[in-house]
Amino acid sequence: MATPLLRLRNIRKQYSQGDAFLEVLKGVDVDIYAGEFVAIMGASGSGKSTLMNILGCLDRPSSGTYEFAGQEVSHLKDDELAWLRREAFGFVFQSYHLIAASNASENVEIPAVYAGLPAAKRRERAQQLLTRLGLGDRLYHTPSELSGGQQQRVSIARALMNGGSIILADEPTGALDSQSSQEVMVLLSELADEGHTVILITHDAQVAQHAERVIEFKDGMIINDTGHNKNKQTPLPPKLLNLKSAASSKSVSVLVESLEAISxxxxxxxxxxxxxxxxxxxxxxxxxxxxxxxxxxxxxxxxxxERFSSMGTNLLVVQPGADRFARRSADGGMTSLLPEDVPVLAQLANVKAAVPESTTGVTARAGGLDTTTRVNATSADYPMLRDWLPQEGVFFSHEDNDRYAAVAVIGQSVARELFPQGGPVGEFVLLNNIPFQILGVMSEQGATPWGQDADDIIFIPLSTGSLRVSGNRYVDRITVAVFDTASIEQTEEALRQALVQQHNGNEDFRVRNMASIVAxxxxxxxxxxxxxxxxxxxxxxxxxxxxxxxxxxxxxxxxxxxxxxxxxxxxxxxxxxxxxxxxxxxxxxxxxxxxxxxxxxxxxxxxxxxxxxxxxxxxxxxxxxxxxxxxxxxxxxxxxxxxxxxxxxxxx
Structure with a gap:
């Protein structure tokens, strides 16, 4: 006798219920051969659906052996069982089990998706199957738009998508009217005649009569079996004869699977x-x-x-005042830096320029308008130091500083306040009632990093400021520009030593490294x-x-x-x-x-x-x-x- 397609020996299935166990299958022995149309008949709760789930590899028995074409199923891994469900079995359920959001064609295509069949081919096959089952005009209808009989035919088409060598039908007519039930049973009989192995689960004796073999089930045991027709043998597809090899072969690339998953x-x-x-x-x-x-x-x-960079990152700023040597002038300012310190610093190695600055608040007047602003008394090297050039006119020169010239260069904010009509170059501005001729207007600078308006300022020569505006011979700071910022720390130390020597050993000043401030x-x-x-x-x-x-x-x-x-x-x-x-x-x-x-x-x-x-x-x-x-x-x-x-x- 040929090897059974499905062989079950002493199959038992138990479910735990608290501390007790419910045994649903009680030592089932059965052989089913390829090409048979078998009906497993029994009352509800007899265990026949559990048996179908084990036959279809949806569930595993608690004990016993299950062989598929002579190969032990219990040794298969989960993905190998999935391959067997996909390539060997086709399920037809009482409640149809269609995906509600997908149309009839998409539902039928599902097994072929996981088999790796190209989209065009599986769509074509799905349409052929649905047309064969009388649903050619319902290809794109969702399950909610189909009758019960039509949904069951979609379920049968899905079972046949990958070949459906074995059709497992669990109460396929249970939810159908008599006419639809008759149509479904005719379809299953035709599939059996075509060589498919059809296993029908039912509680209805009339439905079971369509089968060639009836196995009666009661309380988890087989009580009667009409027997196998030895004259009927159907060969299995070659791919099902070596499960391990076929199931482990990779037929679908990761890219195809990923694209299907995205879709x-x-x-x-x-x-x-x-x-x-x-x-x-x-x-x-x-x-x-x-x-x-x-x-x-x-x-x-x-x-x-950007604001710090506009001020210069290659700068060392020397300011007066160290705790032990702090001295203040009558107006409260610190008195330690003098104009004579500037040449000493300018001659140091790596020093590009040394620029003194002395800032004073003044009231500026011109053409009947006035504004409160700042006057910065400095040297002619200031534009080069700050990389800040006049937009109109010129900056004052070293000669202007040497001859105490009453000249000024104003910022954009001052120009807007005092000369709203424009053209300030060549005009005069009164600084504390002292007339200064305007040589130029600086370019727009914007706000400083600490929020001050950098354009609200007037520049005048240091000598003129000390003599005629502030009356103070000390400077507020000396800003030193260096050539090589990589050596700025060495230059800072040299500057410190030179000033200490210049100030008779007193370190009555502070040095700020703009590069470190930027950092x-x-x-x-x-x-x-x-x-x-x-x-x-x-x-x-x-x-x-x-x-x-x-x-x-x-x-x-x-x-x-x-x-x-x-x-x-x-x-x-x-x-x-x-x-x-x-x-x-x-x-x-x-x-x-x-x-x-x-x-x-x-x-x-x-x-x-x-x-x-x-x-x-x-x-x-x-x-x-x-x-x-x-x-x-x-x-x-x-x-x-x-x-x-x-x-x-x-x-x-």
Whole structure:
């Protein structure tokens, strides 16, 4: 006698109920041969559906042996069982088990998706099967638009999609009217005549009469078997004769699987668009916040650095006053730096220029207008030191300083206040009632790093200021420019020693290194940027938690769909991919919208409130974080879906 297609020996199945066990199958022995039309008949609760689940590799027995074409099934891994369900079995369920969001053609195509059949070929085959079963005009109707009989025919077409060598029909007529029941049974009989092995589970004796062999089931045991027709033998497809080899062969590339997973994910997200929007919102807010906050932080940092850079980063600023040697003049100013110190510093190695400055507040008048401003008495090297040149006219010269000339160069703010009609060059301005001729107007500078208006100032020669404006021979500071900033610290030390010697051993001054100040400002702004980014990242984290919550809800709602996909041959990784890809796709869409939204918000802030700086690496990082968020927070729900028990999932 030929080897049975399906051989069960002493199959038992137990379920735990608290501290007790319920035994549903009690030592079942049965052989089913290829090409048979077998009806397993029994009352509800007799265990026949549990037997079908074990036969179809949806469930495992508690004990006993199950052989498929002479090969032990219990030795197969989960993905190998999935291959067997996909390539050997076709399921027809009482409740149809169609995916509600998919049309008839898409439902029929599901087994071929996991078999790796190209989209065009599986669509063509699905249409051929549906047309053969009388549903050619219902290809694109969803299950809710089909009658019970039509849905069951869709289920049969799905069972035949990958060949359906073995059709397992669990109460296929239980939910149908008599006419539809008769049509379904005729279809199953035709499939048996074509060589398919048909195993029918039913409680109806009239339905069982369509089968060639009837196995009666009661209380988990076979009580009667009409026997096998020894004259009927149907050869099995070669691929089913070596399960281990065929199941382990990789017929579908990772790329194809990924593309199919993306396609299914987009379809699912479209069907649940409102929930998708809510999920997107968390990611959009998180990514948008990161992009906007970091753009603001980087803009503030660049603005401060630009202001410091405009003042010069190659500068050493010498100011009077050290605690032990502090002396003050009658007006409260510090008295330690003199104009005579300037030539001493100017001759040091690596010194480009040494410029004294003495600042005094004055009232300036011209043409019947007046303004309170600052006068900076300095030398002719000031424009070169600060890289700040006149926009109109010229700056005063060394000769002007030597002859105590009453000349001035004014800033843009002063020019607007005193000469609103323009043309200040050549005019006179009164500084504390002393007339000064205007030689030039400085270019626009803007605010200093500490918020002062750099253009609200008037420059005059140091000698003239000491004699005619402030009456003070001391200077407020001496600014030294160096050639090589790499050696600025050595120059600072040389400057310190020269001044100590010039001041008879007294270190009655302080030296500020502008390069170190810029470095400190950069560090402070980096800290601020990190703080802003961290606050925004919290939003992204909250969005990720939202993704996880929504995906967990989605898994719960779609448990039955997961069971259907597993019954039609989905591997563990297919289910994992589908839900994981859904989470990643949502996050990527949210990342794209979030980046665009963040750019828009930052642009508005930059246009109305404060400077911002857009950074492509930051945008890429935010987008990558969004995708990573979907991957990390979507993994747990996806893993939960992949680990579902097919039988439990189907009964959900």
């Amino acid at each position: 299914m994910a987009l379809r699912s997200l479209k069907e649940n668009w409102f929930r998708t929007v809510l999920t997107l919102l968390g990611i959009v807010i998180g990514v948008g916040s990161v992009v906007a906050m970091l753009a603001i932080g980087q803009g503030a940092k660049d603005d401060v650095l 400190s400002a950069t560090a402070a702004n980096n800290t601020l940027t990190i703080l802003l980014g961290s606050i925004a990242a919290i939003s992204l984290l909250v969005g990720g938690i939202g993704v996880m919550n929504i995906m967990l809800v989605s898994v719960t709602e779609r448990t039955r769909e997961v069971g259907i996909r597993m019954a039609t041959g989905a591997r563990t990784r297919n289910i994992l991919q589908q839900f994981l890809v859904e989470a990643v796709v949502v996050s990527i869409l949210g990342g794209i919208i979030g980046v665009l939204g963040g750019l828009g918000v930052a642009a508005l802030i930059g246009a109305w409130l404060m400077p911002v700086t857009f950074s492509i690496p930051i945008m890429v990082l935010a987008f990558a974080c969004a995708a990573g968020t979907g991957l990390v927070f979507g993994f747990t729900p996806a893993l939960k879906a992949a680990r579902l028990d097919p039988v439990i999932a189907l009964s959900s």
